[in-house]
Amino acid sequence: MVSHEEVQAALSARIDGEKAELDDAIVDAHVSGCAVCRAFLDRSLALSESLGVDSDDAMAPPQDLSAAILAGVDNEWRRFARRREIGMAVGRLMLGAMAVVWVLWAVRLILSGGEEPVVASAASVRFGVALALGFTAWRPQQIPGVLLIVGTMFTFTVGFAVRDFVLGMGQFEAASVLVPLLSLVALVWTWVADRGGAVRRAWQLLDARPY
Ligand SMILES: [Zn+2]
Numbered sequence: 001m002v003s004h005e006e007v008q009a010a011l012s013a014r015i016d017g018e019k020a021e022l023d024d025a026i027v028d029a030h031v032s033g034c035a036v037c038r039a040f041l042d043r044s045l046a047l048s049e050s051l052g053v054d055s056d057d058a059m060a061p062p063q064d065l066s067a068a069i070l071a072g073v074d075n076e077w078r079r080f081a082r083r084r085e086i087g088m089a090v091g092r093l094m095l096g097a098m099a100v101v102w103v104l105w106a107v108r109l110i111l112s113g114g115e116e117p118v119v120a121s122a123a124s125v126r127f128g129v130a131l132a133l134g135f136t137a138w139r140p141q142q143i144p145g146v147l148l149i150v151g152t153m154f155t156f157t158v159g160f161a162v163r164d165f166v167l168g169m170g171q172f173e174a175a176s177v178l179v180p181l182l183s184l185v186a187l188v189w190t191w192v193a194d195r196g197g198a199v200r201r202a203w204q205l206l207d208a209r210p211y
Pocket of ligand 1 (some may be wrong): 003004008030034035036037038
């Protein structure tokens with residue numbers, strides 16, 4: 001004789017779309033003559049129906065379902081975290097490289113000579129920007145403040161470059177526009193890599209799609 005437990009295990013397996021250990025004929029014969037197992041079958045079918053699954057279809061047990069959802073969120077999160085990590089690494093490299101460029105640019109100014117106080121003050125500004133960029137590579141949270149300074153500098157240098165070009169005054173130095181511009185690009189890139197994800201994540205939460 002088969003036990004109720006064996007029959008009910010076989011019924012659960014059948015509802016879950018898995019292969020039962022007992023032969024279907026034996027299970028059906030037992031259920032037709034056993035009120036306990038028929039009640040179990042009715043409960044199981046009602047449960048699987050309340051979960052919105054047709055009893056004829058294969059049905060994953062609820063604990064497997066939640067595990068699959070968690071794995072999906074986890075994968076999405078890991079993919080997002082890796083993308084952010086790469087974006088941040090590239091941004092910090094660019095900021096570090098631009099800091100070196102500003103130092104070299106300051107050194108070149110000093111070596112080129114010229115009026116002592118003017119060169120000294122211009123070179124110190126360049127060293128200051130190099131320091132600020134190096135600082136943001138280390139602490140990206142500080143980017144907005146530095147962005148404001150470099151953005152203002154860029155606006156002014158472009159303004160002066162245009163004026164010099166229009167009036168035909170002095171020599172147009174490409175570096176005076178390019179260096180601040182590339183610094184701006186590095187700052188914006190790193191800021192987006194650092195903070196852009198938070199904005200996107202908040203939007204996804206509002207959208208409420210787990211995956
Ligand atoms: Zn039974």
